[in-house]
Amino acid sequence: MKRFLLFVPFVIAVAIGGFSLWGLRADRDPSSIPSMLISKPAPQFDLPSVAGVSVPGFATSDLAGSGGPILVNVFASWCVPCKAEHAVLTRFAEVNNVTLYGINYKDLPEAASAWLDNLGNPYDRIGSDYDGRAGIEWGISGVPETFIVNNDGIVTYRHVGPILGQKSQNQVLEALREAGLSGENS
Amino acid sequence: MIPELGNLALMLALSVAVVQSFLPILGASRGNVLWMRSAQTSSVLQFVLILISFAALMRSFIISDFSVANVAENSHSLKPMLFKIAGTWGSHEGSLLLWVLILAIFGASVAFFGSNIPDTMRARTLSVQAWISVGFLSFLLFTSNPFERISPAPLDGNGLNPLLQDFGLALHPPFLYLGYVGFSIVFSFAVAALIEGRIDPAWARWVRPWTLAAWVFLTIGIALGSWWAYYELGWGGWWFWDPVENVSFMPWLVGTALFHSAIVVEKRGALKSWTVLLAILTFSLSLLGTFIVRSGVLTSVHAFSTDPARGVFILALLAITIGGSLALFAVRAPKMEPGGLFSPISRESGLLINNLLLSTAAATVLFGTLYPLLLEAVTGDKISVGPPYFNSSFVPLMLPLIVVAGIGPFLSWKRADLAGVIDRLKWVAGITAIVLLVVWYLNTNGPILGVISVSFAVWLLLATLQEWAWRIKLFSAPIAESIRRARNLPRSSYGMTIAHAGLAVCIFGFVGSTMWKSESVTFATPGDRVEIAGYEVVFNGVKTVVGPNYTAQQGSLQVSRNGNFVTELLPERRSYAVARSSTTESAIWSTLGGDLYTSITEPAADSAEGKWTLRILFEPLVGLIWLGAVMLSLGGILSLMDRRLRVGAPTRAMRGVAASPSPAE
Numbered sequence: 001m002k003r004f005l006l007f008v009p010f011v012i013a014v015a016i017g018g019f020s021l022w023g024l025r026a027d028r029d030p031s032s033i034p035s036m037l038i039s040k041p042a043p044q045f046d047l048p049s050v051a052g053v054s055v056p057g058f059a060t061s062d063l064a065g066s067g068g069p070i071l072v073n074v075f076a077s078w079c080v081p082c083k084a085e086h087a088v089l090t091r092f093a094e095v096n097n098v099t100l101y102g103i104n105y106k107d108l109p110e111a112a113s114a115w116l117d118n119l120g121n122p123y124d125r126i127g128s129d130y131d132g133r134a135g136i137e138w139g140i141s142g143v144p145e146t147f148i149v150n151n152d153g154i155v156t157y158r159h160v161g162p163i164l165g166q167k168s169q170n171q172v173l174e175a176l177r178e179a180g181l182s183g184e185n186s
Numbered sequence: 187m188i189p190e191l192g193n194l195a196l197m198l199a200l201s202v203a204v205v206q207s208f209l210p211i212l213g214a215s216r217g218n219v220l221w222m223r224s225a226q227t228s229s230v231l232q233f234v235l236i237l238i239s240f241a242a243l244m245r246s247f248i249i250s251d252f253s254v255a256n257v258a259e260n261s262h263s264l265k266p267m268l269f270k271i272a273g274t275w276g277s278h279e280g281s282l283l284l285w286v287l288i289l290a291i292f293g294a295s296v297a298f299f300g301s302n303i304p305d306t307m308r309a310r311t312l313s314v315q316a317w318i319s320v321g322f323l324s325f326l327l328f329t330s331n332p333f334e335r336i337s338p339a340p341l342d343g344n345g346l347n348p349l350l351q352d353f354g355l356a357l358h359p360p361f362l363y364l365g366y367v368g369f370s371i372v373f374s375f376a377v378a379a380l381i382e383g384r385i386d387p388a389w390a391r392w393v394r395p396w397t398l399a400a401w402v403f404l405t406i407g408i409a410l411g412s413w414w415a416y417y418e419l420g421w422g423g424w425w426f427w428d429p430v431e432n433v434s435f436m437p438w439l440v441g442t443a444l445f446h447s448a449i450v451v452e453k454r455g456a457l458k459s460w461t462v463l464l465a466i467l468t469f470s471l472s473l474l475g476t477f478i479v480r481s482g483v484l485t486s487v488h489a490f491s492t493d494p495a496r497g498v499f500i501l502a503l504l505a506i507t508i509g510g511s512l513a514l515f516a517v518r519a520p521k522m523e524p525g526g527l528f529s530p531i532s533r534e535s536g537l538l539i540n541n542l543l544l545s546t547a548a549a550t551v552l553f554g555t556l557y558p559l560l561l562e563a564v565t566g567d568k569i570s571v572g573p574p575y576f577n578s579s580f581v582p583l584m585l586p587l588i589v590v591a592g593i594g595p596f597l598s599w600k601r602a603d604l605a606g607v608i609d610r611l612k613w614v615a616g617i618t619a620i621v622l623l624v625v626w627y628l629n630t631n632g633p634i635l636g637v638i639s640v641s642f643a644v645w646l647l648l649a650t651l652q653e654w655a656w657r658i659k660l661f662s663a664p665i666a667e668s669i670r671r672a673r674n675l676p677r678s679s680y681g682m683t684i685a686h687a688g689l690a691v692c693i694f695g696f697v698g699s700t701m702w703k704s705e706s707v708t709f710a711t712p713g714d715r716v717e718i719a720g721y722e723v724v725f726n727g728v729k730t731v732v733g734p735n736y737t738a739q740q741g742s743l744q745v746s747r748n749g750n751f752v753t754e755l756l757p758e759r760r761s762y763a764v765a766r767s768s769t770t771e772s773a774i775w776s777t778l779g780g781d782l783y784t785s786i787t788e789p790a791a792d793s794a795e796g797k798w799t800l801r802i803l804f805e806p807l808v809g810l811i812w813l814g815a816v817m818l819s820l821g822g823i824l825s826l827m828d829r830r831l832r833v834g835a836p837t838r839a840m841r842g843v844a845a846s847p848s849p850a851e
Contacts, residue, residue, distance in 0.1 A: 010512040023483040024497045
């Protein structure tokens with residue numbers, strides 16, 4: 001009996017090793033937070049356009065039936081990482097023909113339009129979420145945050161934080177293709 | 187040229203380590219003294235080669251040679267010199283080089299100072315040490331080479347993470363690694379003993395000083411890390427039960443158990459296989475820490491940039507080292523002859539209880555740290571385990587430990603007189619009971635665990651002092667007699683007294699700063715005043731200050747108490763242009779009773795012109811945490827200087843006196 005007990009530390013170590021090996025799978029990201037919305041219809045909201053910006057606002061009903069997936073990006077002019085992410089989103093819109101909608105979160109309209117005039121506007125529609133109500137509906141934990149909604153209006157993907165770095169960009173593009181993205185230029 | 191030299195030295199070190207990993211151990215089994223003795227030369231040679239390599243990397247950081255990729259990624263020409271030097275170990279690659287350097291330092295010191303260790307034992311120990319060396323040197327060379335060049339060289343570097351540009355944190359990794367890696371030598375001793383099939387009191391006498399030395403370094407390292415978190419992160423906490431903190435804490439817990447159980451092996455020849463197991467586990471947990479920090483398998487606020495390929499390599503190293511040694515243990519431990527018997531009430535039992543409690547505590551921390559991974563693997567749910575779990579599982583385990591730590595030193599070996607011990611401690615118990623009631627009365631709404639913890643700390647402090655007074659017969663013998671006894675008391679005895687008292691002091695700090703903390707977060711405009719814990723703080727406004735590689739918004743806070751000016755505190759929010767990030771520099775007014783802790787953050791982004799988020803905390807007794815940590819380390823150092831241990835430690839050996847270990851009592 002005692003001889004078997006002596007193997008207990010070894011067995012525990014092997015078990016921990018097994019779990020650790022599992023934890024190292026390349027497709028696992030321990031910091032990703034699953035969203036309650038995944039595989040569910042996009043939440044209900046209706047956002048007006050941002051004053052001074054030429055593109056219209058949008059509501060839940062505008063998300064489905066456009067013929068392809070829509071990338072919904074929550075941004076604000078006061079958010080520094082959004083500025084870094086802006087170039088990536090612009091490239092998505094221009095090179096990959098991604099349909100990009102923006103939720104302008106808790107932002108002054110004049111600040112937002114100045115920001116877009118300065119950096120350029122890659123968004124097809126921008127809704128003004130001045131009081132942050134839509135942000136709550138989407139369950140965002142910070143800005144920026146990005147969702148993919150497919151042609152049926154179902155949320156298929158969530159990215160927390162700026163889409164920066166090759167790995168994140170590839171993940172988002174891959175998720176867009178899975179949601180039915182077509183007509184990429186490159 | 188110099189970086190290539192560093193790289194070459196590293197490769198040579200690997201080849202030396204390969205030779206050292208089999209020649210001495212073969213010599214030990216064949217009785218070839220020359221082969222055995224080769225370990226001494228090769229481990230010193232290994233140390234010199236790795237030192238050359240480390241110096242080469244440090245030089246690249248000092249002169250900002252951005253053609254070395256590692257320097258370009260982690261340094262910047264505008265950084266102050268201290269942080270350029272500290273940048274050497276600021277990255278994954280550099281810190282791993284420091285890791286193997288320390289591994290080599292410990293190997294070389296066994297070769298250098300271990301002249302009283304029998305040849306076969308020393309040869310086997312150094313061979314085992316070389317196995318670890320081979321593993322980590324190849325990891326360094328093949329997956330994380332710090333000397334890789336980039337061409338063309340960038341004009342300037344990326345800069346070190348500003349959070350890490352701090353004096354306390356510059357010293358934190360070296361101390362932590364001296365602790366972590368220091369346990370490697372104890373591990374090698376244990377594996378060598380298992381291979382040799384012999385564990386005797388002399389073995390414990392060699393192992394104990396090395397364990398103590400590593401433990402002292404680890405204690406300092408953990409304390410520095412916690413101190414850094416306290417004043418740099420701006421949250422006012424000193425311990426967050428973050429995975430990276432936990433992995434440094436587990437080897438500390440098991441290491442503490444180890445040097446206590448080594449006393450039993452040394453004095454009484456009992457608990458042999460248990461002590462060997464602890465020696466293996468202590469280093470295994472250090473390795474697990476290295477793995478968790480560098481593989482990204484768990485999320486943490488301060489992990490290195492991670493790479494799964496590296497993770498697989500370390501995991502393979504761990505599988506060989508930990509799996510191999512534990513399998514060896516399972517096979518060989520039954521051969522260890524049982525040692526002296528002891529009754530349930532004895533010093534041995536006291537130390538055994540200490541061991542069981544510390545190991546259980548380490549196991550709960552391990553479980554809590556790995557639980558998110560286990561749960562995700564089994565159910566796919568993602569959770570994080572936070573302070574509530576650790577506080578409710580770890581703290582209740584520590585309380586009986588504190589009780590035993592008070593009683594244990596009074597117990598005699600083999601069989602103790604419980605009635606006599608109780609008689610000696612009755613006053614201490616009485617005072618503790620009164621303190622318990624008073625604190626409870628004052629904090630009827632406070633957490634009961636905190637009330638109990640405080641009174642237990644009082645118990646430990648008084649019992650420890652009482653034990654010292656009893657040893658020197660204070661008040662019961664003429665004062666001259668007491669002084670003579672106090673002089674003759676061995677240093678290890680003083681070490682224990684100071685360390686146990688230090689633990690009690692730490693607990694006062696832990697409980698005081700969590701239980702009676704007052705906090706105020708305000709959205710302040712200049713001229714606002716905040717009252718906290720009897721202090722009045724007036725916010726005078728903010729000005730911009732320029733530092734060597736940052737600009738800071740510096741708030742000015744005037745602190746007064748009962749209308750009398752106390753001090754002006756200047757918390758800062760620093761922005762580092764190169765790294766495009768900012769850090770909080772809290773300003774702290776420390777008194778014996780507690781710290782007034784202030785930090786400031788930039789105005790909230792929207793519609794908040796001219797307002798600042800001001801965080802003011804009063805943390806009672808928090809300074810005692812670090813005072814206690816200093817006492818713990820000091821206790822360890824004093825114990826290391828004990829004459830009995832010096833038999834197996836540096837000073838004596840250096841004088842060339844190869845004292846043969848005296849037989850155990």
